[in-house]
């Protein structure tokens with residue numbers, strides 16, 4: 001199916017923006033239309049590197065607006081949807097689940113309905129064959145619930161057991177995607193990925209939160225005993241995984257994407273502290289650029305660690321078994337954690353204005 005004209009939902013968010021930059025660099029004949037509501041997590045600046053690319057179009061709008069989605073599918077001859085748009089922060093899903101139900105469930109259903117209308121129903125009612133198409137849904141390992149230390153990692157066959165409103169809303173969306181394939185023949189694939197990290201990651205999530213708080217000499221909040229385990233994947237490896245699923249994945253199937261890289265939260269926090277202590281030690285200019293970062297400047301960012309009450313219902317461990325994706329599609333993460341985390345750190349050191357604006361925006365939003 002080449003060339004691809006792709007609708008990317010949520011393309012102004014963290015993973016969507018990295019995916020778009022990756023895709024346009026590696027698939028020169030393809031076109032991308034982004035649909036994004038620019039919530040607090042969406043930032044048009046994340047797409048600045050591609051904004052002059054003639055193969056790129058940005059549309060400000062909501063995935064719940066089915067008529068708008070239908071219009072975009074028709075007017076741009078879209079044959080592929082890659083669906084990232086979501087409310088994505090577990091803590092926010094605990095304090096305000098409604099937005100998660102609306103975007104993650106109702107919004108996904110709106111996209112499925114529009115895709116079915118344009119790709120299947122309209123051609124059929126005009127006596128034509130259905131259009132070549134693909135609906136790829138980007139999901140999470142959190143739909144599988146939580147693991148004990150000795151449990152095997154989540155496989156695609158693991159029963160769903162979502163524990164947070166966020167995970168439950170993503171699980172519901174996964175089921176709707178599956179049902180639209182089974183019932184209506186919509187050509188879908190789903191990928192379930194572990195925790196991503198890298199550039200453009202909103203500074204409310206663990207790794208960018210720790211980096212930016214050290215640079216502002218603010219406390220580093222660690223939930224409970226800090227021993228929750230997550231698998232971490234560099235965001236470009238997620239983009240490559242999705243590309244493989246789009247190019248080689250079997251219709252109707254789900255594919256796990258992971259980093260084979262389990263870390264306790266407290267170890268991640270200590271690692272980031274060590275790297276920044278070291279960076280300040282070896283680069284005297286950093287002290288001038290970040291005069292607030294006094295703890296890191298004296299080689300002791302760890303002094304900022306502050307244990308806080310655990311998140312309600314906090315899952316203890318996630319781990320991904322990506323054997324199916326690796327055997328069927330040839331997927332393996334390329335970036336080592338050591339190089340990925342260094343790249344990420346450098347990006348945050350070089351892009352202070354970006355993350356300061358994110359923090360201001362989040363504060364403005366929460367005070368409304």
Ligand code: NAD
Pocket residue numbers: 009010011012013014015016035036037038039040041042043061062063064083084085086087088089103107138139140141170192193194195196197202
């Ligand atoms: P993000 O919160 O950074 O970005 C979400 C984007 O969606 C934002 O640009 C936002 O403006 C947009 N959006 C939100 N509601 C919308 C709506 N109703 N209509 C249109 N746009 C809307 O999220 P992310 O971390 O980039 O995650 C992207 C996807 O990947 C999500 O579906 C998430 O569940 C999934 N995922 C994330 C991770 C991770 O580690 N971040 C891991 C696995 C899967």
